[in-house]
Structures are given as C-alpha cells and as structure tokens.
Amino acid sequence: MSLKSLTKTWEPMSYGFLDASAKREIRRKMLKAIAVPGCQIPYASREVPMARGWGTGGLQVSCTLINPGMQVKVIDQGADDSVNAASIRKFLARVSGAPTTMNTLEADLIQSRHRIPEEKLREDQILVLQVPNPEPLRPVQPNMSIARQMHADADYGRMWLQLYEQIVRSGRVMQGASYPSLVNGRFVMTPSPIPRWDVPKMDMAAHLTILSAGREKRLHAVPPYTRVEPLVFDDVPYRVEEHAALTCSRSGARGFFMNEIPQGDGTSTYEVSDSELGVKTIRCRDGEAAQVGETWYKSGEMV
Amino acid sequence: MTTHPVPSDFETRTNATYDALMWALSRPGLIRHMPETGQAGVIEALLDRECKAHCADPALASSVARTGAALVASDHADHLFFDSLPDADTLEQINLGSDLYPEIGATLVCNAVLGQGVHLRLSGPGCNGPVDVQVAGLPDGFWQNRARLMRYPMGFEVFLIDGAQVLGLPRSCHVEVL
Amino acid sequence: MAYVATRGGERAIEQSERLFRAEMGEITPNRVTEIRTAMPYLVDRVMGESSLYDEDLAALALAQTGGELYEAVLLLRAWRTTQPRLTVAEPVTQESLFTHRRISAAFKDIPGGQVLGPTLDYAHRILATDVLTGATFQPVPVDPASTPSPAQQPSVAAWQAENNLLTAPTTDTAIGNDIPDVTREPLLFPAKRAHTLQSLARAETGGVLALGYAAQRGYGQAHPTVNELRLAEADIRVRHPCGTVFSAGRVKVSQAEVVSKKDTELGLGFAATLGWNEVKVIAAATLDLNAHGAPKGSPTEEEFFLYHTEGVESSGFCIHFKLPHYVTFQSSLDAMRDAKAKRAVSKTDVKPQMEPAE
Incomplete structure (x- = not known):
C-alpha cells in the first residue's frame, strides 16, 4: 500500500458536493432505513450550502444518489417552478451535471417537499421527501430521547389517545398534513407534511421512498411494496381532504388535490396542486402531445 | 465554479455499486448487478474509518484496511465479509443492534451461488407477493439460524454475492425454505 | 408555462x-x-x-x-464540511495555554495570579462621537508592568481538586481519530462528553446566553461562581507523517470554569470555544454545570439546550417559515372546516388543537 493509493486527485468541488465519506455514511444509513421501514436512523447530516429547514436532508440524499445519467425532478408544494424547487433543482444540476425534468414519468429521482405527484410512480423511481420534523410522537412527547424509547417499546398509546381525544372534542381527527402512519406493522412514522390525500399512495407503492430530515439529522424509508397504514380507529374511517369534487379553474383537471385561491368576491377557485399534471392537462386540451400517466386517484377516488 | 464536476471512476463505481445494493435490499429476491465482481466493490462503496469490519479472507482484509475501517472480531463488527461462511453458527456472533438503536445491527456480506440449490420463498417489505429464489453455497442450518436469531426490529442484513450479482435480504424479510 | x-x-x-x-x-x-x-x-x-x-x-x-x-x-x-481532515492535533492542556487574560471570582488571589488582560469590563461606555466630526480616536499606550505575568498558568480547578474541594473530571484518554466528532456523527442522548463540549463550542452565542441566563436567574439548580475565565492562545501541535511533532501555529481560545456548591463538594461546569468570547463560555459553562440531573424538558437539560442553541439549525428553521406552506395549510383548513360544520350541528365545545410546526 503506497501513500499515493490512499490519496485522490484534488478537485475544486466533490462530485455531487458531498465528499466520499459523507456519501458513505448516508449510504450505510439508507440501507438500514430500508431494512427497518419507518425507523428513524440518526445520521451526521453535513452542512450544505443551503439553510437548515430548506430541504438540506432531502438534498444530502439526492446528492448521494445522483449520477450524470439520472433525470431529476424537484417539486415544492406540488410545483416544479416554485422558488425553492427552482433553487434546489439548479443546485443539483450544478453539482452533478444530471439532466433535470419536470415530467414525473421521465424522472428517475424526485425530490419533493410536501407532496407526492398524482401520477403513479414506478418500480424504478426514487422519491426523496424533505422532512421538517421526523418524529411523529413530538406532539405527545417533545423530548427526542423519551420518544425514541417509546418507539423501541412500540408504545404508541399516547398517540392513539390523542387521536381519540380529537374525535371526542371535534368530532373528527384534526390532524391536517403529516398524518402518523404505521409502517410494516411496527413503526409509527411521519409521512412528512404531505396532505392526507397523499398518504394512501405510500401503501404498497411500487417506488422507493426515502424521507430525510437534515436539521433533525434523522432519515427513514418506505421500501417498495410495504404496508403504510394511517392510524385510524376501526369505526372512524380515514378521511382525505374533500377535494374529490373540485375542478381546476385553469386546466379543468378534476378529482385531484387542489390549491384554494381566495377571490376578491369572497369565494374561492381551485388550481390543481401538482403543477405538471395541470400543464399536461392543458396541453392535452389544446391538442398538444402530452402523456398523462396513470394516476393514483381516478375520478377523485383512490384506486 | 462554472463547470459541472465530473465524477471520478471511483465515484462512478461506488455510486453504481451502492445503487445495486440499495435496490437489492429494497426488493428482496430480485438480483441486481454491480459494476464489478466480488466484495471489494461493496467495501469501497460503504466502508471508511468510522466502520468496524470483520473479515476472514486476507485479500478482502487488505481492501478493508485501505478504507481505514478497523478490523475487529465478528461480534464487534458492523460489517462482516466472508468468502465462504464456515458454518451456520457464525450467525450467532452477529450484532443485532438494540431495540433503541436497531440500526446498529450489522451487515453480513458473503459469497453464494445464486439461481441454484435450496428453493426459498421470500415475503415482507419489498416483495410484491411471494418471491421465489434459489441459493446454494451456504452452510447447513443458515436459514434456520437466521430465522431463529432475528428479533425484529433487531436483526442483521445479508448480501449474497455471486460474481457481480447481488441478492439482498433485509431483516424484515421472511424466508421460507421450500 | x-x-x-x-x-x-x-x-x-x-x-x-x-x-x-x-x-x-x-x-x-x-x-x-x-x-x-x-x-x-x-x-x-x-x-x-x-x-x-x-x-x-x-x-x-x-x-x-x-x-x-x-x-x-x-x-x-x-x-x-467539504474540507479534508488531514490530521488531528495533539491535546491542548490548560497549563500549556499562552494566557492573555485570566480572572477568578472565587478567590481574591489564585496560584499564578489574576491577570486582567484586555477588557472593557471597567471602561465607561461612552460613545466617541468626536470621531464622526472628524477627530481620530487615538488609544492611549499601555504602560508595561515591571514584571510580566507568567505566560502559562495552572487551572484553578486543579488546585481545588488537590484540596479535595471537587472531584477532578476523569481524563479522557481518547486521541486522534478516536475522539468523537459531532460534525461527523449524529448527536445522541445521553450525549458523549466530547459531543457536549463540541456542541457548546460551536453553539450560537445569543442562544447560549439566553438559556444560560435563564439558568443563572433561577431556572437551573446551580448558581455559578466563575472559578476561572481565560482568554488565551493555544499552540496547535501536529505530528508529521515522519514522526516529528511541530507547531502549526496558534489559535485564540476562551474557556470558563464555573463551580457551585453541591453537598460536600463543588460541582464543575466547563466550556471552551475558538476565538475570544467571554459571554459565550460563561453562559455555556453555566449550562454544563446545571446539566447533571436536570429534569427532562427543562432549559438546563442537555438535550434541550444543545438542540436549541445550534445556530445554523435554529436560524434555518426559523427562516424556513417564509417558504410556501399552502399544501399543509390547505390540509389543516379542510379538517377545521369540517369540524366547524360538525360543531354547528352538535354544538359541542371545540378546543384548539396543537400541531408541531412543519
């Protein structure tokens, strides 16, 4: 073994920004996350040239997985051209030379904040979800160490109690996004702040999901074909947002998750939240060639 | 910084090896292909000085040493590499992690012959219905010991290597010997 | 489009x-x-x-x-984070520091002496407004002392340990790559001692002060006495691959030891950081002093103060609230409107629900 064999040629910046040792650590932790679905795996979480809380966890995973042959899609709140999605997409392209796309069907790697695309993901696709708070137990236990012990003991009683209390007080479960869900029958995880509309897409999905919280330094995963069950009581069914009957005012798309746009006259109109689906729908309507893939929801119903 | 960094050969190779390992573990029973044959590629994609590895084979041990990982006894290792597993009792030594930190459970990498031998039926996360595979070259009692030792979520992962092919078995995978 | x-x-x-x-x-x-x-x-x-x-x-x-x-x-x-680790320096001891300023509030005089060094502590805080109208502020030259104070000083805690006033911290013998590095591995609790001290060293000054001050005002169990506050330069000694140990230069460091009475002994809190920052090390040492046995969830509990004084994480999360959150907001609105409609029917009391920030 020579000294030369232990060194590498100097580069102004590592490929994908992260150095080899940071990538190896994330690789090791991702493998364990896949092996124990829904279990939060602590990792070092290096600083990246973006502020904490702005997708640094998702970014580190993407930077580890990326290669020049990978088509990358980045979305925020369902939209490809929102400012932070644009910023992350630009960064990923700059540090990797990987081609970017807005088309869900073309993407190999999708980094997303708060949404799962409406078009079904395939067995060869990876979804990286940005996670602000990886701990589903935080509302009932803010202390990370105690919460970890509760996961170890599968002690989710207080979680259930909280849901029960909400039903008693408000007549329904009040959780908006980030609906706590049981993965592979063992770990309760947060699916990240995706709307309740998106949680059923994770159950027995064909694609691999990696959820990564950079600030909180934890990552977890949902491998393909893994059970993801929102916590519900047998007699109070899980309810997604009442968006099934809404129509997008711009594209005419119907039966998907919508953004509500308040109007000056006190009413609201709606726009489909998955911006690329909206664009494709408009293109199809205008007679352009655009392929809308199979969607998880059909006529507003999860198939 | 105006131009895109270009991946080095090392980056390209380790990225592709990891891709094969990740998908092998994500879809137990579906065989993936690594860019190079053997376990050395797995070592360079995963290990560095933060790791503790157990390695029986001297050639692999030098690959491990190059990464800076410490060579340790099997019960202290987070990664174990075997050319051929001496006997099924070796599994008893493998670190399973703890309830609090299941991720401390180790990763076992060993050679096997894929596509021949014992008929196995896999189920669990990553399996879209039962998946059947054939594996030879492992000591008698391997599958029985694996099943006996797993204490989900405590447990260990297995990568079976046959040339450039890899088959992954996460601890969450139920293996039935047919 | x-x-x-x-x-x-x-x-x-x-x-x-x-x-x-x-x-x-x-x-x-x-x-x-x-x-x-x-x-x-x-x-x-x-x-x-x-x-x-x-x-x-x-x-x-x-x-x-x-x-x-x-x-x-x-x-x-x-x-x-992108820079390679070439080597790990030899341990720096308190006795080896080139001391510029070193004071103790615990004793009138201490072995090695009190060294005031550069400070504004006793300055009258008067703005030199003349400068704005064209005058130059010319600092008055320092009169050198007849005998220079010794460059190196023992620690006060070491003297106290010798006199059975406190139990000296056990020496951590880890060297080189065996020293845990909080920038290379996750912070877990109970934290490794090295992780705690490293986290305090890189904590945000204002955050450490806020929580340290809370402890000092009475939200902690221990009232600190500044055993020793020191501003110094540390010699960074590294080993050349051929075996020679050489100095790679000096860095400015600050450190504080604070103590408080704990049964029949003194409890000791310690903090050090790169650069000269007195407020930070006194506040951080106060938190360290109070950490042992602090109730879960209290501001002096290690998990609480280490998480909440991490400046890059806390400031990043704070400004992330500027990002659009209309999907999560829409999801909450949906649940709220439905509950409201239900309440209109049943007229039961609806209490506000708390969800953590996303």
Missing part, C-alpha cells in the same frame, strides 16, 4: 440574489482585511460558531453576507 403563485421561479431567485449582492457592492481583498483587523471579536464569534479557525475566511464570510451573522456562519460551515 408558469403555473404557481410565484411565477418565473428561476428568474425571480436569481434577480433577488443580485439585488442583495448589488447592495453589498464590490468585495475586495482590502475590505476583507479591514473587517479582519477592525472587528476581531466579531471574527472570533463567527469562527467559534463555525468551528473553523481562519480569520481571513471568517472576514470574507462577513463581507459576503454583509454581516448577517447566521448567514456568515452557515457559509463558513458549508465550506468547512
């Missing part, structure tokens, strides 16, 4: 960054040098919170961010 609320995302973010940079103007080597020489304590603070000792880079970070401290620290940390 732009579709979302903020249209033309790529162009918008590019132009807004240009606007910020245009307002900063040209950044020249002179500007960086001026910042470095005129504001050593600011540079020190940034180096400490970044855990990176390089005065030029810290001054550059300040120049590039217009003195936005959180941005400057993030910029330096993001640079630091």
Whole structure:
C-alpha cells in the first residue's frame, strides 16, 4: 500500500458536493432505513450550502444518489417552478451535471417537499421527501430521547389517545398534513407534511421512498411494496381532504388535490396542486402531445 | 465554479455499486448487478474509518484496511465479509443492534451461488407477493439460524454475492425454505 | 408555462440574489482585511460558531453576507464540511495555554495570579462621537508592568481538586481519530462528553446566553461562581507523517470554569470555544454545570439546550417559515372546516388543537 493509493486527485468541488465519506455514511444509513421501514436512523447530516429547514436532508440524499445519467425532478408544494424547487433543482444540476425534468414519468429521482405527484410512480423511481420534523410522537412527547424509547417499546398509546381525544372534542381527527402512519406493522412514522390525500399512495407503492430530515439529522424509508397504514380507529374511517369534487379553474383537471385561491368576491377557485399534471392537462386540451400517466386517484377516488 | 464536476471512476463505481445494493435490499429476491465482481466493490462503496469490519479472507482484509475501517472480531463488527461462511453458527456472533438503536445491527456480506440449490420463498417489505429464489453455497442450518436469531426490529442484513450479482435480504424479510 | 403563485421561479431567485449582492457592492481583498483587523471579536464569534479557525475566511464570510451573522456562519460551515481532515492535533492542556487574560471570582488571589488582560469590563461606555466630526480616536499606550505575568498558568480547578474541594473530571484518554466528532456523527442522548463540549463550542452565542441566563436567574439548580475565565492562545501541535511533532501555529481560545456548591463538594461546569468570547463560555459553562440531573424538558437539560442553541439549525428553521406552506395549510383548513360544520350541528365545545410546526 503506497501513500499515493490512499490519496485522490484534488478537485475544486466533490462530485455531487458531498465528499466520499459523507456519501458513505448516508449510504450505510439508507440501507438500514430500508431494512427497518419507518425507523428513524440518526445520521451526521453535513452542512450544505443551503439553510437548515430548506430541504438540506432531502438534498444530502439526492446528492448521494445522483449520477450524470439520472433525470431529476424537484417539486415544492406540488410545483416544479416554485422558488425553492427552482433553487434546489439548479443546485443539483450544478453539482452533478444530471439532466433535470419536470415530467414525473421521465424522472428517475424526485425530490419533493410536501407532496407526492398524482401520477403513479414506478418500480424504478426514487422519491426523496424533505422532512421538517421526523418524529411523529413530538406532539405527545417533545423530548427526542423519551420518544425514541417509546418507539423501541412500540408504545404508541399516547398517540392513539390523542387521536381519540380529537374525535371526542371535534368530532373528527384534526390532524391536517403529516398524518402518523404505521409502517410494516411496527413503526409509527411521519409521512412528512404531505396532505392526507397523499398518504394512501405510500401503501404498497411500487417506488422507493426515502424521507430525510437534515436539521433533525434523522432519515427513514418506505421500501417498495410495504404496508403504510394511517392510524385510524376501526369505526372512524380515514378521511382525505374533500377535494374529490373540485375542478381546476385553469386546466379543468378534476378529482385531484387542489390549491384554494381566495377571490376578491369572497369565494374561492381551485388550481390543481401538482403543477405538471395541470400543464399536461392543458396541453392535452389544446391538442398538444402530452402523456398523462396513470394516476393514483381516478375520478377523485383512490384506486 | 462554472463547470459541472465530473465524477471520478471511483465515484462512478461506488455510486453504481451502492445503487445495486440499495435496490437489492429494497426488493428482496430480485438480483441486481454491480459494476464489478466480488466484495471489494461493496467495501469501497460503504466502508471508511468510522466502520468496524470483520473479515476472514486476507485479500478482502487488505481492501478493508485501505478504507481505514478497523478490523475487529465478528461480534464487534458492523460489517462482516466472508468468502465462504464456515458454518451456520457464525450467525450467532452477529450484532443485532438494540431495540433503541436497531440500526446498529450489522451487515453480513458473503459469497453464494445464486439461481441454484435450496428453493426459498421470500415475503415482507419489498416483495410484491411471494418471491421465489434459489441459493446454494451456504452452510447447513443458515436459514434456520437466521430465522431463529432475528428479533425484529433487531436483526442483521445479508448480501449474497455471486460474481457481480447481488441478492439482498433485509431483516424484515421472511424466508421460507421450500 | 408558469403555473404557481410565484411565477418565473428561476428568474425571480436569481434577480433577488443580485439585488442583495448589488447592495453589498464590490468585495475586495482590502475590505476583507479591514473587517479582519477592525472587528476581531466579531471574527472570533463567527469562527467559534463555525468551528473553523481562519480569520481571513471568517472576514470574507462577513463581507459576503454583509454581516448577517447566521448567514456568515452557515457559509463558513458549508465550506468547512467539504474540507479534508488531514490530521488531528495533539491535546491542548490548560497549563500549556499562552494566557492573555485570566480572572477568578472565587478567590481574591489564585496560584499564578489574576491577570486582567484586555477588557472593557471597567471602561465607561461612552460613545466617541468626536470621531464622526472628524477627530481620530487615538488609544492611549499601555504602560508595561515591571514584571510580566507568567505566560502559562495552572487551572484553578486543579488546585481545588488537590484540596479535595471537587472531584477532578476523569481524563479522557481518547486521541486522534478516536475522539468523537459531532460534525461527523449524529448527536445522541445521553450525549458523549466530547459531543457536549463540541456542541457548546460551536453553539450560537445569543442562544447560549439566553438559556444560560435563564439558568443563572433561577431556572437551573446551580448558581455559578466563575472559578476561572481565560482568554488565551493555544499552540496547535501536529505530528508529521515522519514522526516529528511541530507547531502549526496558534489559535485564540476562551474557556470558563464555573463551580457551585453541591453537598460536600463543588460541582464543575466547563466550556471552551475558538476565538475570544467571554459571554459565550460563561453562559455555556453555566449550562454544563446545571446539566447533571436536570429534569427532562427543562432549559438546563442537555438535550434541550444543545438542540436549541445550534445556530445554523435554529436560524434555518426559523427562516424556513417564509417558504410556501399552502399544501399543509390547505390540509389543516379542510379538517377545521369540517369540524366547524360538525360543531354547528352538535354544538359541542371545540378546543384548539396543537400541531408541531412543519
């Protein structure tokens, strides 16, 4: 073994920004996350040239997985051209030379904040979800160490109690996004702040999901074909947002998750939240060639 | 910084090896292909000085040493590499992690012959219905010991290597010997 | 075809960054040098919170961010994380520090003596407004002492340990790569001692002060006495691959020991950081002093103060609330409207629900 064999040629910046040792650590932790679905795996979480809380966890995973042959899609709140999605997409392209796309069907790697695309993901696709708070137990236990012990003991009683209390007080479960869900029958995880509309897409999905919280330094995963069950009581069914009957005012798309746009006259109109689906729908309507893939929801119903 | 960094050969190779390992573990029973044959590629994609590895084979041990990982006894290792597993009792030594930190459970990498031998039926996360595979070259009692030792979520992962092919078995995978 | 609320995302973010940079103007080597020489304590603070000792880079970070401290620290940390670790220096001991200032509130005099060193402690804080009308503020030269104070000093805690007043901390014998590094591995609880001290060393000054002050005001169990506060320079000694140990230069460091009575002994709290920052090390040492046995969830519990004084994480999360949250908001609205409709029917009391920030 020579000294030369232990060194590498100097580069102004590592490929994908992260150095080899940071990538190896994330690789090791991702493998364990896949092996124990829904279990939060602590990792070092290096600083990246973006502020904490702005997708640094998702970014580190993407930077580890990326290669020049990978088509990358980045979305925020369902939209490809929102400012932070644009910023992350630009960064990923700059540090990797990987081609970017807005088309869900073309993407190999999708980094997303708060949404799962409406078009079904395939067995060869990876979804990286940005996670602000990886701990589903935080509302009932803010202390990370105690919460970890509760996961170890599968002690989710207080979680259930909280849901029960909400039903008693408000007549329904009040959780908006980030609906706590049981993965592979063992770990309760947060699916990240995706709307309740998106949680059923994770159950027995064909694609691999990696959820990564950079600030909180934890990552977890949902491998393909893994059970993801929102916590519900047998007699109070899980309810997604009442968006099934809404129509997008711009594209005419119907039966998907919508953004509500308040109007000056006190009413609201709606726009489909998955911006690329909206664009494709408009293109199809205008007679352009655009392929809308199979969607998880059909006529507003999860198939 | 105006131009895109270009991946080095090392980056390209380790990225592709990891891709094969990740998908092998994500879809137990579906065989993936690594860019190079053997376990050395797995070592360079995963290990560095933060790791503790157990390695029986001297050639692999030098690959491990190059990464800076410490060579340790099997019960202290987070990664174990075997050319051929001496006997099924070796599994008893493998670190399973703890309830609090299941991720401390180790990763076992060993050679096997894929596509021949014992008929196995896999189920669990990553399996879209039962998946059947054939594996030879492992000591008698391997599958029985694996099943006996797993204490989900405590447990260990297995990568079976046959040339450039890899088959992954996460601890969450139920293996039935047919 | 732009579709979302903020249209033309790529162009918008590019132009807004240009606007910020245009307002900063040209950044020249002179500007960086001026910042470095005129504001050593600011540079020190940034180096400490970044855990990176390089005065030029810290001054550059300040120049590039217009003195936005959180941005400057993030910029330096993001640079630091890409740098290779060439070697780990030999341990620095308290006795080996080149001491500029060293005071103890616990004793009138201490072995080695009290050394006031440079400080504004006893200055009258009067603004030199003459400077604004054209005068130059000329500092009065220092009269040197007849005998210089010794450059190296023992620690006060060591004397107390010798006299059975406190139990000396056990010596951590880990060296080189065996020293846990909080920037390379996750912080878990109970934290490794090295992780605690490293986290405090790179904590945000204001955050440490806020929680340390809370402890000092009575939200902790222990009232600190400053055993010793020291501003010094540490010699960084590294081993050449051929075996020779040599000095790679000196870095400014500050450290504080605080004590309080605990049954029949003194409890000891310690903190140190890169650069000279007295407020930070006294506040951090107070937190360290109070950590042992602190109730879960209290501000002096290790998990509480280490998480909440991490400046890059806390400031990043704080500003992330500027990002659009309309999907999560829509999801909450849906649940709220439905519950309201139900209440209108059943007329039962609806109590507000708390969800953690996302």
